Amino acid sequence: MSDSTVRIGLVLPDVMGTYGDGGNALVLRQRLRMRGHDAEVIEIGLSDPVPESLDIYTLGGAEDAAQRLATRHLQRYPGLQQAAGRGAPVLAICAAIQVLGHWYETSSGERVDGVGLLDVTTAPQETRSIGEIVTQPVAYGLTQTLTGFENHRGGTTLGPDATGLGRVSRGVGNGVGDGLEGAVQGSVIGTYLHGPVLARNPELADRLLARALGVDSLPPLDLPEVELLRRERLRA
Numbered sequence: 181m182s183d184s185t186v187r188i189g190l191v192l193p194d195v196m197g198t199y200g201d202g203g204n205a206l207v208l209r210q211r212l213r214m215r216g217h218d219a220e221v222i223e224i225g226l227s228d229p230v231p232e233s234l235d236i237y238t239l240g241g242a243e244d245a246a247q248r249l250a251t252r253h254l255q256r257y258p259g260l261q262q263a264a265g266r267g268a269p270v271l272a273i274c275a276a277i278q279v280l281g282h283w284y285e286t287s288s289g290e291r292v293d294g295v296g297l298l299d300v301t302t303a304p305q306e307t308r309s310i311g312e313i314v315t316q317p318v319a320y321g322l323t324q325t326l327t328g329f330e331n332h333r334g335g336t337t338l339g340p341d342a343t344g345l346g347r348v349s350r351g352v353g354n355g356v357g358d359g360l361e362g363a364v365q366g367s368v369i370g371t372y373l374h375g376p377v378l379a380r381n382p383e384l385a386d387r388l389l390a391r392a393l394g395v396d397s398l399p400p401l402d403l404p405e406v407e408l409l410r411r412e413r414l415r416a
């Protein structure tokens with residue numbers, strides 16, 4: 181690995197890997213390599229401290245019990261919080277939004293203190309939200325419709341320091357009546373969108389990568405298959 185290698189941290193895939201969100205790290209790596217960058221995925225498991233020196237981080241969704249283990253690990257090894265503090269981009273999917281918030285309540289009513297990177301709190305909704313979701317972006321300089329698949333019981337309330345990622349046009353999203361999905365605060369993006377979200381939404385992948393590389397934008401990639409899949413999903 182050379183000094184210029186872009187290092188993508190896949191945080192706790194051993195416990196936050198239930199929904200295939202590890203694919204986000206592969207999309208980031210592939211989009212970098214297609215543009216001629218060296219890029220590697222560094223998997224950080226429950227037996228590893230969390231390094232603060234990586235270029236970009238991604239965390240996936242999980243069930244309540246796994247999510248509790250992840251929370252404890254991130255509190256014990258605060259490398260992610262330090263990296264976010266210096267502006268490294270962090271993408272947190274589903275359970276990970278909840279873990280990065282102030283606290284979350286599990287489906288069985290237990291309240292767990294989170295990591296405090298996002299000004300959000302999460303409590304269980306009456307019913308689980310499952311299905312395709314479509315949102316119109318309202319943050320992070322995004323312009324293209326976001327699509328994904330949601331599967332969560334928790335409903336997330338944003339505090340004043342966080343803004344939504346998108347306005348829901350189909351599906352539930354944060355589920356607390358404000359019509360918003362996700363949470364954005366500084367360099368941290370949380371979203372309920374599985375898919376993996378970056379495979380479905382290349383603009384979001386490239387915004388994260390631009391931030392990691394410290395540039396305004398990246399040269400476009402011509403991938404007609406990705407565009408075709410997007411159109412199909414938006415029609416479905």
Ligand code: GLN
Binds near residue numbers: 241242276331334
């Ligand atoms: N356990 C959390 C919930 O149900 C997160 C689920 C997920 O990550 N898909 O709200």
